[in-house]
Amino acid sequence: MPKRISRRRCLEGIKPYVPGKPVEELERELGITNAVKLASNENALGPSPLAVEALRKALSEVNYYPDANCYYLRQALAEKLNLDPEQFIFANGSDESLKLIAETYINPGEEGVIADPTFSEYEFVLRIMDGIPRKVPMRPDFSHDLEAMLAAVNERTRLVFLCSPNNPTGTIIKRRELERFLDRLPAGVLVVIDEAYYEYVSEPDYFDSLNYLQQYPVITLRTFSKIYGLAGLRLGYAVAAKEIIADINRVCEPFNVNHLAQKAALAALKDEAYLQKSRQMIAEGREQLAAGFSAQGLSFVPTQANFFFVDLGHDSQEVFQELLQRGVIIRTGDIFGYPSYARITIGTKAENERLLCELEAVLKELQS
Numbered sequence: 525m526p527k528r529i530s531r532r533r534c535l536e537g538i539k540p541y542v543p544g545k546p547v548e549e550l551e552r553e554l555g556i557t558n559a560v561k562l563a564s565n566e567n568a569l570g571p572s573p574l575a576v577e578a579l580r581k582a583l584s585e586v587n588y589y590p591d592a593n594c595y596y597l598r599q600a601l602a603e604k605l606n607l608d609p610e611q612f613i614f615a616n617g618s619d620e621s622l623k624l625i626a627e628t629y630i631n632p633g634e635e636g637v638i639a640d641p642t643f644s645e646y647e648f649v650l651r652i653m654d655g656i657p658r659k660v661p662m663r664p665d666f667s668h669d670l671e672a673m674l675a676a677v678n679e680r681t682r683l684v685f686l687c688s689p690n691n692p693t694g695t696i697i698k699r700r701e702l703e704r705f706l707d708r709l710p711a712g713v714l715v716v717i718d719e720a721y722y723e724y725v726s727e728p729d730y731f732d733s734l735n736y737l738q739q740y741p742v743i744t745l746r747t748f749s750k751i752y753g754l755a756g757l758r759l760g761y762a763v764a765a766k767e768i769i770a771d772i773n774r775v776c777e778p779f780n781v782n783h784l785a786q787k788a789a790l791a792a793l794k795d796e797a798y799l800q801k802s803r804q805m806i807a808e809g810r811e812q813l814a815a816g817f818s819a820q821g822l823s824f825v826p827t828q829a830n831f832f833f834v835d836l837g838h839d840s841q842e843v844f845q846e847l848l849q850r851g852v853i854i855r856t857g858d859i860f861g862y863p864s865y866a867r868i869t870i871g872t873k874a875e876n877e878r879l880l881c882e883l884e885a886v887l888k889e890l891q892s
């Protein structure tokens with residue numbers, strides 16, 4: 525083995541991301557074919573049929589580099605959202621958008637304020653830039669404590685990450701609360717609003733962050749991984765004032781969004797029937813799972829997203845392992861600091877039924 529080369533010191537605090545177990549992997553391990561993955565908040569309907577058709581056509585064009593400017597997608601989104609095409613930056617999923625933002629704004633020792641629990645990538649992108657995450661506990665009802673987040677902002681703070689609906693809790697920030705927060709935020713701090721699940725929100729008190737982009741230092745993140753059903757292709761985008769986007773463009777690789785992703789996203793964007801069906805499935809699934817969890821005496825956080833944060837009343841790693849043996853994959857809460865909780869994606873009616881049935885059996889087994 526060659527002599528070990530020391531890694532950057534700021535990497536010491538970083539644990540590699542543990543992704544949800546892929547269905548194929550579990551099926552291979554158990555020798556089964558009907559595993560169900562309710563672990564990564566993907567769209568259980570499969571991809572949009574229009575996206576699949578666009579992909580077929582685009583396959584014969586992959587000998588060329590992709591369009592570095594994402595021209596057609598940029599135009600389509602600018603028109604749909606009534607924004608300037610220069611207000612967008614496209615990335616290899618919102619994960620990359622987050623990394624680009626940290627690379628643009630975080631000098632070593634500078635800080636980002638994040639909620640706890642929330643999506644782990646915020647801490648990750650801060651740490652790889654040798655930045656410092658300032659974690660602010662959520663309120664007892666798992667909503668963002670914006671007062672406390674504001675109090676955590678100091679002269680070293682460059683970024684505040686807000687996730688709404690929040691992963692893993694499914695809770696949202698209400699419009700008035702966000703506006704009060706933005707009004708009082710000191711100058712020089714950029715607010716990242718991650719809206720990976722915003723299309724699922726049914727609460728009327730929700731905000732439209734795009735309305736704030738000219739007035740406040742806000743950057744909105746959206747993705748084609750969730751309701752648009754294209755997680756496997758990796759495409760997210762960030763929207764902000766042109767000047768902010770121009771700064772982030774300095775650290776962006778030229779061909780970070782592949783050709784197939786661009787073509788599929790453009791088609792999915794126009795597939796209203798698919799979007800409607802996806803929303804409907806989640807609305808019905810919320811009721812189905814909420815009723816099922818309640819019937820089993822399990823408490824859960826009311827959700828505005830396509831997943832639930834449920835208290836299993838047991839070590840969720842144990843429940844997870846038992847469910848795996850039965851072909852069902854969920855996400856354990858220990859990674860978010862809540863070892864008795866699990867994050868469970870809402871699937872199709874049949875998948876939800878299977879989850880409820882297997883969960884009941886596993887919990888009974890563990891109790892006896």
Ligand SMILES: Cc1ncc(COP(=O)(O)O)c(C=O)c1O
Nearest residue numbers: 617618619643691720747749760
């Ligand atoms: C809040 C949040 N933001 C971003 C992402 C990542 O999105 P993408 O697949 O676009 O990288 C996820 C994925 O689970 C998420 O939950």
